[in-house]
Amino acid sequence: MPVSAIIHGEHVSRFTHYASRMLLSASMPQINKDAPYLIGIDIGGTKLAVVVADRHGQVIQKVRRPTEAMRGPDAVVRMLCEMSRDVMALASVSTEEVAGIGVSCGGPLDTSTGIVYSPPNLPDWEAVPLKAWLEEELQLAAYIENDANAGALAEWLFGAGRGYQTLVYMTMSTGIGGGLILDGRLFRGPGDVAGEVGHMTIVADGPKCGCGKYGCLEALCSGPSIARRARELLQTEPASFMLKLTDGNSDLVTAKTVMDAARQDDPAALRIVNETARYMAIGLGNIVNILNPQIIIIGTILVKAHDLLLAPIRDYLRRETWERVYDMVQIVPAELGDAVGDLAAIAVIQQKLAG
Numbered sequence: 001m002p003v004s005a006i007i008h009g010e011h012v013s014r015f016t017h018y019a020s021r022m023l024l025s026a027s028m029p030q031i032n033k034d035a036p037y038l039i040g041i042d043i044g045g046t047k048l049a050v051v052v053a054d055r056h057g058q059v060i061q062k063v064r065r066p067t068e069a070m071r072g073p074d075a076v077v078r079m080l081c082e083m084s085r086d087v088m089a090l091a092s093v094s095t096e097e098v099a100g101i102g103v104s105c106g107g108p109l110d111t112s113t114g115i116v117y118s119p120p121n122l123p124d125w126e127a128v129p130l131k132a133w134l135e136e137e138l139q140l141a142a143y144i145e146n147d148a149n150a151g152a153l154a155e156w157l158f159g160a161g162r163g164y165q166t167l168v169y170m171t172m173s174t175g176i177g178g179g180l181i182l183d184g185r186l187f188r189g190p191g192d193v194a195g196e197v198g199h200m201t202i203v204a205d206g207p208k209c210g211c212g213k214y215g216c217l218e219a220l221c222s223g224p225s226i227a228r229r230a231r232e233l234l235q236t237e238p239a240s241f242m243l244k245l246t247d248g249n250s251d252l253v254t255a256k257t258v259m260d261a262a263r264q265d266d267p268a269a270l271r272i273v274n275e276t277a278r279y280m281a282i283g284l285g286n287i288v289n290i291l292n293p294q295i296i297i298i299g300t301i302l303v304k305a306h307d308l309l310l311a312p313i314r315d316y317l318r319r320e321t322w323e324r325v326y327d328m329v330q331i332v333p334a335e336l337g338d339a340v341g342d343l344a345a346i347a348v349i350q351q352k353l354a355g
């Protein structure tokens, strides 16, 4: 291959990445393993949170602000730096007392370079060098992780996954994401993409998913997907209690409407719940057979509707798995609830201190 081909396109950007990293690493702040405090930054599409916590994950101070993503990445990162200084002042903690910064942010992103690549909730963040900007501005070592992986670390270190070595964490809300802890380590894959459990195909030629594929778990069992299946069923079930709950307007049916009506023994809602459990079990069965996890921790919808979903999921799961792996795995709701965002960011830095 001629040299000109090598230094063009992707090759040149990779080369400059590595070169700039080597230059930066010489002068960039290092993690301070003896320091008693941690900073966690949770970057959501609508809200930003910065917390100071101790080494046990106990949050001491927190500052929140709207993301205002439309102002662009420079403004948002500047705001995060201000918030970090504010929260340290509120907690009376100096830079020297902070071990480093953990950041939980929507992916795709590159954990080794610390660059964020246009997450769906931050559309203008095209190749934002988040780690480098934070480190330069705050003079603290920073580590970034996608929010699902950071959530997996949080449930593992501080929540339902404490003490386990092999676990799968799944978010189940507007989308379905996931993170894998395998043999005591977060498994990211070489492109930081591993754990995308929401996009395994459950129904060939099923409903279209936001990712472009058809029949993904997310296209069947996310909150909006559960609501969509319910609305489709309501076209032939006009007497359903779901319509009573929404004053006859099927457009207002949400996953919560389905669960509320199912608790009143509404047959149509129970059918949607049963179907949701079956699709979830097919997905979980694939995961269980491939990874042999000790525990699968599922957030939001399973937390709110475990009384309805957990038993049928387990029943269907038995059909989808081999007995030996079925007997080994627990399926549980996530424990951290609304605290998961703060603790996810803290878990990112906590894990670096342990490693």
Ligand SMILES: [Zn+2]
Residues within 6 Å of the ligand: 198, 199, 209, 210, 211, 212, 213, 216, 217, 218, 219
């Ligand atoms: Zn998909």
